[in-house]
Amino acid sequence: MSQGQLPPGFEALEPFAALWAAGTRGQRVGLRVRSRPPELEAFYSAVRELLAPALSYLDARPLADLNEADARLLDLVLAVPQVALAVEQQRDAEAAHARVQARFVVDRTSADFGQSASPSATC
Numbered sequence: 001m002s003q004g005q006l007p008p009g010f011e012a013l014e015p016f017a018a019l020w021a022a023g024t025r026g027q028r029v030g031l032r033v034r035s036r037p038p039e040l041e042a043f044y045s046a047v048r049e050l051l052a053p054a055l056s057y058l059d060a061r062p063l064a065d066l067n068e069a070d071a072r073l074l075d076l077v078l079a080v081p082q083v084a085l086a087v088e089q090q091r092d093a094e095a096a097h098a099r100v101q102a103r104f105v106v107d108r109t110s111a112d113f114g115q116s117a118s119p120s121a122t123c
Contacts, residue, residue: 006076007057007069010050013076016043020083021075032082044087047080 004010005017020043022028032040047054054077061070 005069006073009057010054010073012046013050013073016046017072017076020079021072022079023075025078028079028082031079032086037086040083040086043079044083047076047083051077051080
């Protein structure tokens with residue numbers, strides 16, 4: 001048997017890891033706006049039950065010590081707010097929101113500015 005992409009205990013999320021474990025917020029937003037409602041709902045249903053255990057699992061490990069599977073789980077968990085927004089809040093209006101969001105491209109975040117510089121100092 002091949003080793004999974006995620007830590008043990010999170011096998012139910014394996015089918016979603018390749019797509020939803022995106023490394024940046026911009027990628028996660030892009031996934032949300034390009035996904036159809038059944039895809040969003042399938043991921044949301046699978047991750048909802050494992051979200052608390054995943055957060056506890058990740059909380060117990062220093063960020064600098066995450067291995068590849070742990071980091072992929074973190075990226076997967078970070079996709080949840082995007083998907084939850086579409087599934088829980090926007091529901092049938094998600095298609096309209098997605099069209100607008102697709103035109104609003106975030107190419108920098110506060111993390112791009114580092115610890116010593118503020119956005120206003122570099123813009």
